[in-house]
Amino acid sequence: MDVSEYLRFYAELGVSHLKLPETNGKVRAFTPNPAEVNSSAALPVPPIADSGSLEAIRDEMGDCRRCKLAAGRTHLVFGSGNPKAELMFVGEAPGQDEDLQGLPFVGRAGQLLTKIIEAIELKRNDVYIANVLKCRPPNNRPPEPDEIAACRGFVERQIKQIHPLVIVALGKFAAQMLLDTETPISRMRGKFFDYHGIPLIPTYHPSYLLRNPAAKREVWEDMKAVRGRLKELGSCYYR
Structure with a gap:
């Protein structure tokens, strides 16, 4: 493993120092398991209805009142980025900053996501970013079943x-x-799963990384796997 790659990644994310675990004088080399990073798996995924254009999907949502979250929102947060993106990020739900601006991932977690994207030699406007929920849950609580049901089809x-x-x-x-x-x-992160014929890789949410900086190393491994898969698929990003 090229240590310089880790250092460049951490520098991109604004990390100036790392807290190392106690080793009792013994140092264990970190060697990622390629099978974990590059393996593919299949999970049952329900079928998707006809999509329509992004504009048509947004128009259909309108001033959405399909669940109780509408009562407390400032803006519906649909998504943003390149409509022909070869890489798409899907998060959980808008936070306070996103609710105020009507755009996904614009707060501290969003700033970190931008740095993660740049670390694999892309720009934020190269990709598309959306959340499962389009409205902010009160106090950023976890989404509830009726809210998921209301939004799932749109994402x-x-x-x-x-x-x-x-x-x-x-x-x-x-x-x-x-x-x-x-x-x-x-148990899912670092592995590719099949999502209707599209490789999908789970990784930690940027907000989790803000609370647990040590997990950035695992995210870097995941993002290198993303970059590698894009190259394998002939992405125009790396031509």
């Missing part, structure tokens, strides 16, 4: 319309919803 249609080469599911909720599983994110 699935966004994915179908964009049809990226690779999807990155950010965090437990997005990964579990898209893959229709209850498998913990720690």
Whole structure:
């Protein structure tokens, strides 16, 4: 493993120092398991309805009142980025900053996501970013079943319309919803799953990284796997 790659990645994310675990004088080399990073798996995923254009999907949502979250929102947060993106990120739900601006991932977690994207030699406007929920849950609480039911079809249609080469599911909720599983994110991250013919890789949510900086190393491994898969698929990003 090239240590300089780790250092460049951490520098991109604004990390100036790392707290190392106690080793009792013994140092164990970190060697990623290629089978874990590059393996493919299949989970049952429900079919998706006809997508329509992104504009048509947004128009259909309108001033959405399909669940109780509408009562407390400032803006509906649909998604943003390149409508022909070859890489798509799907997160959980808008936070306070996103609710105020009507755009996904614009707060501290969003700034970190931008740095993660740049670390694999892309720009934010190269990709498409959306959340499963389009309205902010009160106090950023976990989404509830009726809210998921109200929004799920829309993000699935966004994915179908964009049809990226690779999807990155950010965090437990997005990964579990898209893959229709209850498998913990720690067991899914770093592996590719089949989502209607599209490789989908779960990784930790940027907000989790803000609370647990040590997990950035695992995210870097995941993002290198994303970059590698995009190259394998002939992505125009790396030509």
